[in-house]
Amino acid sequence: MERQPAGAADRRMIKAAVIENFRGFRRTELQDCRRVNIIVGANASGKTALLEALFLASGGSPEIALRFRQWRGLEQGVTGVLATDFLWNDLFYNFDKDNEISIKLIMDPFGQRSLDISYTGDKTVLLPGYNLTQAHYTPSPVSFTWETPDGKSTITPIMGPMGNIQISGAAQPKVENYFFSSGGHYSAADTANRFSQLSQNYQEQEIVDVFTSEFPKIDKLGVEIYNGIPALSGSIGGIPKKLPLALISGGVNKFATILCCLHFQRHTTLFVDEIENGFYFNRLESLWRNIHKIAMKNEAQIFASTHSAECLQAASLIAEKYPDDFSVIHLGKHGSKHFQGRQFTFAMEEDIEIR
Amino acid sequence: MIRRRKIGAFEFDRPWLILCEGRGDKELLHKLITSDPSLHNTFTIRFPSRESDSTGGRGKFGNWLRDVCDTAPSFGENVRGVVIVSDVDADRSGSLREITSGLSAAGLPTPSGEGVEARSAGFPATIIIYLVPHDTLGSLDTLCVQALGSKWNLLEVVEEYIDKTPAVAWSATKRGKAMLHALLAATCATKPEATLSTVWQECAKYHIPLDTNVFDDLIAKLASLRKSRL
Numbered sequence: 001m002e003r004q005p006a007g008a009a010d011r012r013m014i015k016a017a018v019i020e021n022f023r024g025f026r027r028t029e030l031q032d033c034r035r036v037n038i039i040v041g042a043n044a045s046g047k048t049a050l051l052e053a054l055f056l057a058s059g060g061s062p063e064i065a066l067r068f069r070q071w072r073g074l075e076q077g078v079t080g081v082l083a084t085d086f087l088w089n090d091l092f093y094n095f096d097k098d099n100e101i102s103i104k105l106i107m108d109p110f111g112q113r114s115l116d117i118s119y120t121g122d123k124t125v126l127l128p129g130y131n132l133t134q135a136h137y138t139p140s141p142v143s144f145t146w147e148t149p150d151g152k153s154t155i156t157p158i159m160g161p162m163g164n165i166q167i168s169g170a171a172q173p174k175v176e177n178y179f180f181s182s183g184g185h186y187s188a189a190d191t192a193n194r195f196s197q198l199s200q201n202y203q204e205q206e207i208v209d210v211f212t213s214e215f216p217k218i219d220k221l222g223v224e225i226y227n228g229i230p231a232l233s234g235s236i237g238g239i240p241k242k243l244p245l246a247l248i249s250g251g252v253n254k255f256a257t258i259l260c261c262l263h264f265q266r267h268t269t270l271f272v273d274e275i276e277n278g279f280y281f282n283r284l285e286s287l288w289r290n291i292h293k294i295a296m297k298n299e300a301q302i303f304a305s306t307h308s309a310e311c312l313q314a315a316s317l318i319a320e321k322y323p324d325d326f327s328v329i330h331l332g333k334h335g336s337k338h339f340q341g342r343q344f345t346f347a348m349e350e351d352i353e354i355r
Numbered sequence: 356m357i358r359r360r361k362i363g364a365f366e367f368d369r370p371w372l373i374l375c376e377g378r379g380d381k382e383l384l385h386k387l388i389t390s391d392p393s394l395h396n397t398f399t400i401r402f403p404s405r406e407s408d409s410t411g412g413r414g415k416f417g418n419w420l421r422d423v424c425d426t427a428p429s430f431g432e433n434v435r436g437v438v439i440v441s442d443v444d445a446d447r448s449g450s451l452r453e454i455t456s457g458l459s460a461a462g463l464p465t466p467s468g469e470g471v472e473a474r475s476a477g478f479p480a481t482i483i484i485y486l487v488p489h490d491t492l493g494s495l496d497t498l499c500v501q502a503l504g505s506k507w508n509l510l511e512v513v514e515e516y517i518d519k520t521p522a523v524a525w526s527a528t529k530r531g532k533a534m535l536h537a538l539l540a541a542t543c544a545t546k547p548e549a550t551l552s553t554v555w556q557e558c559a560k561y562h563i564p565l566d567t568n569v570f571d572d573l574i575a576k577l578a579s580l581r582k583s584r585l
Contacts, residue, residue, distance in 0.1 A: 309364060332428075337428070339425075339426055342422075343422065343425055343426045344426075346422045346423075346426055347426040347427070349404065350365065350401075350404065350419075350422075350423065350426075351364055351365040352364065352365055352423065352426050352427040353364035353365060353366050353427070353429070354364075354426060354427075355364070
């Protein structure tokens, strides 16, 4: 799970998006996004890429694009000049770097936010302040330009001789969002820090209440330090010590992490790849219920992918009561197809395949 | 309320969709088309089950078809014709009007009468309506009563029985349902509580016979659809 930092409140919700030349997308559009957006489609239809595009454009730094590789299980350590090309190539549609990547987000109610990623070729340009001895620190061949109604900023990662990458500055204005990869690597320390900050402001009780109602066997939720590293921990019957949630259950840990992210700050956007991973099937309905409830309260927005019919069915039980808050986005050969709340529940009720 | 159901998503993979009124009708129609080799692989059968649609009775057909068209890619890809099989009940023209009003309100092709094909831009399939029985008042149940009553030689007896109950004052459709229940209860030894939708799970000797001329008109109409060029 990756977090981008909080900053100016330049946005509330992604209402629509246009993605061009990013990964497998020549061009695709999202329209009328809702509070909870569930992305479905076959393998290699672009579900993860869609989440990546939205995450990258909605804030952050070029570093995130590198983390995508790690989340997808690709090696991160690369060295040499050729590697600088290699690192960014797969962001471009058909590896064609002549076509600039463009990701436009229509935000409600704060206008448009866009990210352009362009290839600057083999132009090795000395950056201001660099002397010849530093010449082997070269700008990477791509630059990232974010533009919002408040301004524009371009960041060009600097590639070091050992494959290290320096990224100074950040897209402005920054936003608060989180990415949960399907691999489910969540930092126990990050979650503990968020919980601790909430606790310091007496705001943790809602998380505790939801968590213990969902997992009544686990109580005494709190932050403990294990060998100097904080971890959200709990007590489980029969075990004489409190345990980090990550040691109790992957699903329990993921649930707590999602709760903490949604509670931590208002107007958060969560991107969750394969949201059903780690959850026992009969937890899915309450997972959606809680996500929706907290998202409504904190004005958060969710984009989550799934392959699971059970997961969709569980979401539809909540969507039935709140149809305007849900959307299903199917990615297929011919682009995206949207099923808004009522269509979504109809399809589930009639057992119509929309995955 | 969305019912929890087994996971097994549905796809429209046949050129014709038969849209009927309920589960019992669906089971009967399924038996009819699977009993006739000429009708194999031609029809999908569904009924509007959406409880949250407050539109009553036959009026649901229109909304249901519109929603299916909007949500099921396989409908647009594979379905070329929709045949609505509905009951005449007590008023043939009234029943037809109820269906066509629902179709029209949903912006769908609206047949001008029974057996008339309707087509329009924006909807991928032809729509046609058949009301049953074709020659009297009543419903699909009415046909089943004739078939099952003849099989067991109980037709006159069950009519006489119903005439001596409060059902004598009911509509033809309701009387038909009462007679069908009575016949099934008195003939299906393994499950007297069997219904039109569940009797098919019992021993074949208790089934409603399909090889009688009672269903000939309906089968002939369906067969003609199969041959029609859409």
